[in-house]
Amino acid sequence: MTQKQEFTIEDVRKIAQLSNLSLTEAELEKYAVMFTQTLDHINVLEELNTENVTETYQVNNLTNIFYDKENTTTLSQTEALANASDTKDGLFVTTGVFENGNA
Template identity: 35%
Template sequence: MVVKNLIQHLAQLAALEISDSEVPKYQAQLTDIFEHMDQIKQLDLAAIAETFRTTEEENVLRDDIVTPSLSQAEALQNASLTHDGFFVVPSVMKDKDAT
């Protein structure tokens, strides 16, 4: 069984806030996941050839060729806010340690 401290530690690493009432749910889910992983570890795969890709196709990407594009000034001309030649956008993540 996954211990409560591990759930809280994982939540902290992932910057998630979980309540004490949610811990049992996550304990059960992680325990199930670890049990499935143990079953997979027990499979005998010695006779199975390693697979590096799922199809026989190789190098299906286009060549990386430089083509004409917008200049930096053209790209930034309609931006509402720039700084030193870069777009400035609002923060999308909050910093829990910021004051």
């Protein structure tokens, strides 16, 4: 039997910070319980005897599947940037995602 692992509120707080999410204290408590329950379900799999089970990499028995696609006309760089609100050196300019520097 595996040792029970529990998510703490601080664990959830750190995950929320890294995900740039604002959570209330009630949500932090709720997710700590839910994450712990998820780990409990995953730990059940560790108890299964898989000694005689053949490894499987994919289950559809598909081999050499390729998508035959003809080249089609695409936008030029000028056309792609035509409606952009801001560009620099031929590229789109966007606002930063990480404001607090914890990237």
